[in-house]
Amino acid sequence: MDSLYGIFLYAIYLLTMGGIYAVLVMGLNIQWGFTGLFNAGIAGFFAVGAYTSAIISTASSGRHLGGLSLPLWASLPGAMIASALIAWAVAWICIRLRSDYLAIATLGIAEILRLVLKNEDWATNGARGISRIPKPFEDLPEPWNQIAMLLLVLAILLVLYLLLERARRAPWGRVMTAIRENEAAARAAGKNVEGFRIEAFVLGGALMGLGGALMAHHVKFIDPNMAEPLSTTFIVWVMLIIGGSGNNKGALFGAFLVWTLWSTSEIVTTRLPAEWELKSAYLRFFLVGLALQIILQRYPAGILKEHRPIGK
Amino acid sequence: MKKSFLITGAAVVATGISSAFAADIKVGSAGGITGPIPDLVAPMMAARDLAAKHINEQGGLLDGDNYMLVKGDSKCDAKGAVDTGQKLVNVEQVVAIIGPNCSGATIGMAESVTIPAGVVILSESATAPSITDLEDKGLVFRNAPSDAYQGAALADMVMESGYNKVAVTYANDDYNKGIAEVFEAAFKSGGGMITASAEHEPEKASYTSEISTLSRSGAEALMVFAYYGSSGTTIIRNSLENGLFDMFFGADGMRNEEIITDIGADNLRGKIMVSAPSSDTESSSYKMFAEEFSAAGEDPSAVYTPGSYDAAFLMALAIEKAGGTDRGAIAEALMEVANAPGEAIMPGQWEKAKAAIAAGRDINYQGASGSIEFDANGDVAGTYSLSVIDNNGKWVEK
Amino acid sequence: MNELIGFVNFHLIPGIVLGSIYALGAIGLTLTFGILRFANFAHGETMTLGAFVALVVIDLTNWHVLATLPFAMLLTVLTVLVMDRLFFRPLRTGPTVILLIASFGLMLMMRSAIQIIWGVDLETLSKGLAIPWVLFESLRIFPKHLLIVGAALLLMLGVHGLLRHTPIGKAMRAMSDSPELARMTGIDTERVVMATWITGAVLAAAAGVLLAYDTHLDSRMGFRVLLPIFAAALLGGLGRPYGAMAGGLVIGVAEELSTYSWIGDGPLVSPGYKSGVAFAIMIALLIWRPSGLFRGRVF
Incomplete structure (x- = not known):
């Protein structure tokens, strides 16, 4: 196979994954960037979305719930609804908490969700996960199947971006910013602060569910390990903060940038001299961490700043 | 000046990414190097490397080409395995992949990357029964018996x-x-x-x-x-x-x-x-591996390491048998070199194997971990034994 | 009677031991939070570092585990101070979420560095089995457990003394309560921050060494206990060291008691959900008291 063609395929994959992460980051941007809700349980909503779409779209296997074999137009909305419902329940319990308490509470809830997915075999096949999840367009010849998947992700991303930009400029978005910047004033102006917060939390949760569903279809397999906080929650936070919290363009940019850094760093570290062989995999994450520090110090407000005056 | 620097730079990058050294034949060595079981994976990677070393010392692949294992970190997780699989298959352009280690990672990488790309994978430790049922077009093998x-x-x-x-x-x-x-x-x-x-x-x-x-x-x-x-x-x-x-x-x-x-x-x-898995520690195959692996400062009783060596050795045999770097031909050759009948080849006997293949004779690899006969699903049957701790504080088969 | 002894031996005592270790970790975390206002994700890796320094000292000298504590603490403190200087100080004027992300990056870096230096294998500080003292023919007390709980208590007393009776401790409390006010009254912020890192690192190193002493150590041990430690710190109320002590004990004991057969013969909570117990308690408490157990108290 031609090596340029290989790099082309890898680039498509890289963009597809970056796009899926971008959906997650946009979800977080609604919660944190617009409204100031510190959700550290992204992995939980991600997993609910992924499992829901897996259950809706797989053929019957006898090992987990499902057997509906429904297509994408059912599994993606289904995943969003399931995640939104869970997000609504979480918001109902936690929305009054101060930001850092909210962070750790959501982190805890995500862990509990992961344990449920791992322990309730009848529904999820437990630790063994769900395989044979259909991937959209997989019957097309290569590379069109991969290009089509990428286009699907990018189209979803574009729609989300346009909708969110609109919402951000609309009165709804301005109330959100007001709540983030000065909760007391928003309350004094007669706004139902809790209600708006719950809305933002649920909306963000739904997008995270969508991201999870896309990931499940893309990888074609899902197990509870994919809901580990490290590879899902933290990396999405890093993407948002680096890209520029509160700015949808920043969220997109951060997702693609950080994912590219995360993935391509391995290509570099495997080229280290032989005595580094195995250690290069460990070194890779050292370098990723270091790159993160450098970017943070150079762009403390994110690479693309929010277009509004920042309060504190 | 600046321009020529840029061109040199581009050339260096290109050399790095494509296999510009014609003498390297790249095979992916994917494993959960980071992730939840890094301690189990490290000796397995070392055992694969030992096989590559033996092969390269004894004449290398085909026309003296270098058998090069490119490491990929599958993190013991499907998402990580897909990521590293993409890089191995498309960027590194490997002709086949050894690994990954964990079952979830193996299913993810196989379904999403290697089966569509037509790349054969051989895992020495993915033991989930569900791997047997993958619709793998004959591209997923494992030399660890199913659980x-x-x-x-x-x-x-x-x-x-x-x-x-x-x-x-x-x-x-x-x-x-x-x-x-x-x-x-x-x-x-x-x-x-x-x-x-x-x-x-x-x-x-x-x-x-x-x-x-x-x-x-x-x-x-x-x-x-x-x-x-x-x-x-x-x-x-x-x-x-x-x-x-x-x-x-x-x-x-x-x-x-x-x-x-x-x-x-x-x-x-x-x-x-x-x-x-009973590696029949009395067999000369196991002893040969154990001696070499100990000499390299590693522990041959570490779980799956004999199988790791075998996986890397088998893949090299398949490449040699296929007579080139065509991914499909390698996949087909894998079963032939592992299964009977044929001339028995043991760990470390690369020169002998190379000569046999060159002479057009069938070979049958007798690995450190057992005789390794793949069935139609690309699985091996398992024979097991109990190990106990002997007077020297080592695991020995009972 | 047998039931009761079994309960004490196998549920309560391990719970208290684990709880003391959680408490030590949680105090450091909560102090950093109180003064610097961010949740430090690198705290687990700081614990791991302490444990590995102890391992090096034991390999070199064959001393008792507790004798390695000063070395583990010293090196951990130095590392943490360098980290602060390089990675946290330049960001301290910005929003605190940046510090949190920086601590995440640091977590990756520290774990990788530990894996590069010491590898990924399981190691142990005290080889072989511990032999318990058997009291009243059935109560089993392990000397190592007494030492762990004792060391933890001493350190907690030390923290108490520091916060109550030293000028720097009082400044730390003041700054945790109200940073603006503290600055206005002329407290040297940098000194307080440094003291906070030192205290947190000392306690984290101790928690790591004691955890390794009780079980074993490897490159991922700190991250493994990070989430329960977060739960403990939050349970006690962030920024409240005494709350963290209580929170640590509650979480440790609750995890171990959850698998006791309170009703019938089987464990009350399926052990598969054991690590969820800490969070379930935490969330239940948050519904009841949205800012932790010790919300009203000043340190």
Whole structure:
């Protein structure tokens, strides 16, 4: 196979994954960037979305719930609804908490969700996960199947971006910013602060569910390990903060940038001299961490700043 | 000046990315280098490298080409495996992949990357029964027997050792849970009694409370299905220190020297037996591997390492047999070089194998981990044996 | 009677031991939070570092585990101070979420560095089995457990003394309560921050060494206990060291008691859900008291 063609395929994959992460980051941007809700349980909503779409779209296997074999137009909305419902329940319990308490509470809830997915075999096949999840367009010849998947992700991303930009400029978005910047004033102006917060939390949760569903279809397999906080929650936070919290363009940019850094760093570290062989995999994450520090110090407000005056 | 610098730079990058050195034949070596079981994976990667070293010392592949293993970190997770698989297949342009280690990672990489790309993968440690059913177009192989074999074999062996009432604890991951389920079913149908069974969440600091609840069920022994590092050692330690159990059985995830150095050979001798794919340590194949691997400063009793060596060696044989770097031809050749009939080739005998292939003779690799005969699903049947701790504080087959 | 002894031996005592270790970790975390206002994700790796320094000292000298504590603490403190200087100080004027992300990056870096230096294998500080003292023919007390709980208590007393009776401790409390006010009254912020890192690192190193002493150590041990430690710190109320002590004990004991057969013969909570117990308690408490157990108290 031609090596340029290989790099082309890898680039498509890289963009597809970056796009899926971008959906997650946009979800977080609604919660944190617009409204100031510190959700550290992204992995939980991600997993609910992924499992829901897996259950809706797989053929019957006898090992987990499902057997509906429904297509994408059912599994993606289904995943969003399931995640939104869970997000609504979480918001109902936690929305009054101060930001850092909210962070750790959501982190805890995500862990509990992961344990449920791992322990309730009848529904999820437990630790063994769900395989044979259909991937959209997989019957097309290569590379069109991969290009089509990428286009699907990018189209979803574009729609989300346009909708969110609109919402951000609309009165709804301005109330959100007001709540983030000065909760007391928003309350004094007669706004139902809790209600708006719950809305933002649920909306963000739904997008995270969508991201999870896309990931499940893309990888074609899902197990509870994919809901580990490290590879899902933290990396999405890093993407948002680096890209520029509160700015949808920043969220997109951060997702693609950080994912590219995360993935391509391995290509570099495997080229280290032989005595580094195995250690290069460990070194890779050292370098990723270091790159993160450098970017943070150079762009403390994110690479693309929010277009509004920042309060504190 | 600046322009020429740029061109040189581009050339360097291009050299790095494509295989510009015609003398390198790249094969992916994917494994969970980081992730939850880095300690188990490290010696497996070393064993694969040892095979590559032997091959390159004895003339290399085809026309003296360098057998180059490109490492990929699959993180023991499907998402990580897909990521590293994409890079191995498309960027590194490997002709085949050895690994990944964990079952979830293997399914993810196979379904999403390597099957569509037509790249053959051979894992030495992915043991989930569900891998058998993958629609893999003959591209997914493993030289570790499915858990279904080990659980059943262990049930027989425990009963033969005279234990009929056991309690079971298993780490809640795909590997350990799979074996535990098969074991329980086989043990019951063989007339044994499971007095209590409970999963445990790996990576906790203490398991005293879980084991004490199990110990009150009147069992004669405790079945520990866990990786030694993430919970197995702690469970044995907690049990012995508190006098809760004094007889343990485990599967191959427990077979590691660390558990002996940690708890002490004298404290464990006669109290623990673990099953592992019987590599028939008396066979000259295993001895050859064990000697070389020890000489490289590694532990040949580390779980799956003989299989790792075999996987890397088999893949090289397949490339040699295919006579080139065509991915499809390599996949087809893999079964031929592993299965009987043919001239027996043992670990380290690359020159002999190369000569045989050049002469057009069939070969049949007799690996360090066993004779390795793939069935139509790309699986191998398992023979298992129990290991105990000998007077030198090493694992030996009983 | 047997039931009760079993309960004490196998559930309560391990719970208290684990709880003391959680408490030590949680104090450091909560102090950093109180003064610097961010959740430090690198705290687990700081614990791991302490444990590995102890391992090096034991390999070199064969001393008792507790004798390695000063070395573990010293090296951990130095590392943490360098980290602060390089990675946290330049960001301290910005929003605190940046510090949190920086701590995440640091977590990756520290773990990788530990894996590069010491590898990924399981190691142990005290080889072999511990032999318990058996009291009243059935109560089993392990000397190592007494030492762990004792050391933890001493350190907690030390923290108490520091916060109550030293000028720097009082400044730390003041700054945790109200940073603006503290600055206005002329407290040297940098000194307080440094003291906070030192205290947190000392306690984290101790928690790591004691955890390794009780079980074993490897490159991922700190991350493994990070989430329960977060739960403990939050349970006690962030920024409240005494709350963290209580929170640590509650979480440790609750995890171990959850698998006791309170009703019937089986464990109350399936052990598969054991690590969820800490969070379930935490969330239940948050519904009842949205800012933790010790919300009203000033340190």
